Amino acid sequence: MRDPTVMLAAEESAGLKLMRALAGTGCRVAGVLATPEGPAWTLARTLGHRVWPAQMVRDPAFADTMRREGVDALLNVHSLHIMCGPVLAAPPLGAFNLHPGPLPEYAGLDPPSWALYHGESHHGVTLHAMTGRVDDGGIVERADFAIGPEDTALTLYARCVTLGLPMVLRLIATLATGARSPTLQPMDPARRRYFGRRVPEEGRLSWERPAAAIVNFVRACDYHPFASPWGHPKTRLDGCEMAIAKARLSAEATDAPPGMVVALDETGARVACGDALVLVSHLALDGRLMRPAAVLRAGQVLS
Amino acid sequence: MPKGTFTMQSSDIAQALAGIFAQELNLAVPSVDADLLAGGVLDSVSLVELVLLLEKRFELTIPLEELDFDDLRTIERIAGFLSGRLQARQPGAVT
Numbered sequence: 001m002r003d004p005t006v007m008l009a010a011e012e013s014a015g016l017k018l019m020r021a022l023a024g025t026g027c028r029v030a031g032v033l034a035t036p037e038g039p040a041w042t043l044a045r046t047l048g049h050r051v052w053p054a055q056m057v058r059d060p061a062f063a064d065t066m067r068r069e070g071v072d073a074l075l076n077v078h079s080l081h082i083m084c085g086p087v088l089a090a091p092p093l094g095a096f097n098l099h100p101g102p103l104p105e106y107a108g109l110d111p112p113s114w115a116l117y118h119g120e121s122h123h124g125v126t127l128h129a130m131t132g133r134v135d136d137g138g139i140v141e142r143a144d145f146a147i148g149p150e151d152t153a154l155t156l157y158a159r160c161v162t163l164g165l166p167m168v169l170r171l172i173a174t175l176a177t178g179a180r181s182p183t184l185q186p187m188d189p190a191r192r193r194y195f196g197r198r199v200p201e202e203g204r205l206s207w208e209r210p211a212a213a214i215v216n217f218v219r220a221c222d223y224h225p226f227a228s229p230w231g232h233p234k235t236r237l238d239g240c241e242m243a244i245a246k247a248r249l250s251a252e253a254t255d256a257p258p259g260m261v262v263a264l265d266e267t268g269a270r271v272a273c274g275d276a277l278v279l280v281s282h283l284a285l286d287g288r289l290m291r292p293a294a295v296l297r298a299g300q301v302l303s
Numbered sequence: 304m305p306k307g308t309f310t311m312q313s314s315d316i317a318q319a320l321a322g323i324f325a326q327e328l329n330l331a332v333p334s335v336d337a338d339l340l341a342g343g344v345l346d347s348v349s350l351v352e353l354v355l356l357l358e359k360r361f362e363l364t365i366p367l368e369e370l371d372f373d374d375l376r377t378i379e380r381i382a383g384f385l386s387g388r389l390q391a392r393q394p395g396a397v398t
Contacts, residue, residue, distance in 0.1 A: 016346055017348065042343060152367065223347065225370050225371060282368055
């Protein structure tokens with residue numbers, strides 16, 4: 001039994017947490033690929049790791065660096081650079097990716113947001129072996145969990161990390177036993193869906209849609225107090241653009257035209273959608289949340 | 304943390320927070336006035352974990368929409384935010 005030497009491609013909160021977790025193990029970190037001067041880069045330097053710019057994974061010559069460093073396994077944790085074939089093939093125990101979504105159904109970018117947007121009842125996190133295709137390869141481990149009515153993209157993302165990091169640590173423990181590779185479950189290509197950088201509906205609310213769809217879109221964009229990769233969904237009032245930051249179902253039917261502000265109180269604005277009212281509790285203006293009563297008046301129509 | 308008329312001082316809360324960061328979140332914070340955001344200590348997942356821990360420890364509900372970056376910038380400011388929430392919970396408090 002020998003603790004493996006790993007190379008990390010790490011970004012975001014998940015990458016930071018993995019680096020901190022590995023600091024308490026016998027696992028040797030040969031180095032970290034990260035965005036120069038970003039949080040993962042800075043933490044890696046603080047922990048005494050060698051660092052390389054994240055895009056080096058696209059360079060076939062980096063495979064020689066990995067062999068020279070004696071890297072047994074490459075671990076990609078929320079880095080979005082597509083790795084070239086020689087780099088993926090260099091580590092003898094394999095290259096693995098922690099993906100914040102259930103695979104193969106939610107391949108690509110921003111899976112927590114897409115899951116909420118689609119009104120899914122469950123989400124998941126997947127650790128898989130990497131191939132030359134994005135978010136493809138045999139599954140090491142996948143954990144699914146229920147989505148609650150209060151969940152936002154931020155809370156789903158956080159749960160993916162909380163459940164996913166122990167998977168990575170278990171993988172490292174497996175590799176340390178001398179196993180050539182963990183047992184992999186094949187992905188069903190027929191179930192694969194890929195989501196790219198495009199924000200649905202061009203980031204704009206269509207008030208004609210059902211209330212549930214409106215609320216799901218708002219939750220899908222909600223990383224408050226952190227910036228959302230999708231921004232907040234936008235709407236217009238008298239030619240001025242504003243964003244909806246927080247909304248929930250009110251379960252009140254309406255025959256008011258879609259987009260109309262039917263009522264306002266301290267809890268928010270009741271806005272008509274295609275089939276019912278939604279309660280908009282917060283708008284986003286200039287990066288800050290504010291109550292609708294400060295901006296809207298009953299009878300106005302959002303479009 | 305008992306409910307009732309006992310009011311926790313902001314400095315006591317800051318001390319409790321320092322312990323939560325060190326022991327439960329495994330995050331090193333050099334001082335109670337260190338910038339947690341610029342220093343990269345408090346990232347998105349750590350924030351969610353912190354909120355869950357605080358809700359349990361102080362028996363509070365902390366809606367994420369009520370959090371502002373200014374409330375989260377240092378342990379001192381988080382303590383001030385929590386102190387306000389705890390005082391608002393006291394019997395007879397004007398909210």
